[in-house]
Amino acid sequence: MRNLDRTARSAATLVLGGIAVLGLSACGSKEAPRADLAAAQVTSIGVNSYLWRAALETVGFAPLLQADSAGGVIVTDWYANPQNPGERVKMTVTILDSDLRADALRVAASRQVNQGGNWVDAPVQAATVQKLEAIILTKARDLRRQAVAS
Incomplete structure (x- = not known):
């Protein structure tokens, strides 16, 4: 036994x-597996590169004041839509993590309306900020899919 x-x-x-x-x-x-080349954690610039590129593309319609890839901060200057010149917006996009995740992204927006020749602060709808975050995340995921496929 x-x-x-x-x-x-x-x-x-x-x-x-x-x-x-x-x-x-x-x-x-x-050698790393091929999928690792486009992993969700790509940080050669200090933050997730897919989120960074997607954020730049998304807010690219507005003039940039600051774009710090090491710190993950993008700040636009005021932008007025030519079809609505009495209103302008300013955005700040912050990438908080090196992972491609929804909570690694924060968008803040300011809005002003022209009243009697003076710009006055106005509220920004929460849905607007959420929509911008969703657009950036979707673009980032698409960029990652493209990188994995190629």
Whole structure:
């Protein structure tokens, strides 16, 4: 009985050791799998590059005041739609993480309306900011899909 226990333990140790060696051998490869080239965590510029590119494309209609890829901050200057010159908006996009996640992105917007020649602060609908965040996230995911496919 004692020999049987010892034999079973030895067999179990060999099996577990073999599994561990096989698992670790996959980690030793010098080449990363192709999918890793477009992983959700791409940070060669300090923040997630897909979120960064998507944010720049999304707010690119407005003149940029600041674009800091290391800190992940994009600030636009005031933009007035030519079809509605009595209203203008200013946006700040902040990328908070190196992962491509919804909570890694924050958009803030300010809005002003012209009243008697003076610009007066006006509220921004929460849906507007949420829509901008959704557009940026969708573009970022599309950029990632394109990178994985190529």
